[in-house]
């Protein structure tokens with residue numbers, strides 16, 4: 318059996334996790350085509366090519382990019398896919414401005430004290446920078462991601478409304494498979510602090526922490542058994558427990 322390239326792993330049948338610098342995106346291969354869930358960072362392009370080659374595909378074979386939200390470390394190479402390979406991106410309308418300007422985001426706390434207060438986050442922030450985090454281009458996306466309405470893309474994920482981290486954040490649920498892409502609504506690594514385990518991302522990158530904590534229940538309501546976050550390792554098991562842990566951890 319071929320060994321998975323570094324930074325690419327199979328996390329469920331037909332789901333490849335691409336990970337670098339604490340950032341994840343996911344290639345979802347279905348009988349009806351290929352969907353990319355989030356688009357990482359520009360420096361993860363090679364991982365995308367590696368993952369595609371494992372399924373015998375090329376970038377232009379991707380049918381759609383669906384974005385959990387419009388932050389730079391999720392918009393990543395979506396403009397490259399759109400411009401060079403005619404792959405459309407989709408996002409919730411409340412993140413319309415953000416996806417065009419992925420650095421102009423609301424956040425509850427100033428970013429600058431975090432590296433001093435939480436030195437555990439420094440390696441991740443440095444690695445993200447090395448992966449092109451400062452050079453993400455905004456993109457044009459279709460604003461047709463609507464809560465609970467299955468998307469007309471391969472795999473037909475169902476958007477799960479989970480605002481707070483950004484104003485238009487949605488998770489993506491595969492109900493038949495018990496898989497939930499949680500984006501940054503529920504992560505297992507906070508790149509701003511380096512802390513691991515189920516949690517909400519630090520206020521340095523979260524628009525409204527109180528709303529983000531309220532959104533956790535909506536994720537748990539899916540009763541998914543595998544949560545695939547925007548940062549950190551997959552979480553397998555009872556999502557209610559993950560939510561309890563996240564509430565207990567609080568927001569840095």
Ligand SMILES: [Zn+2]
Nearest residue numbers: 388482501522
């Ligand atoms: Zn984010």
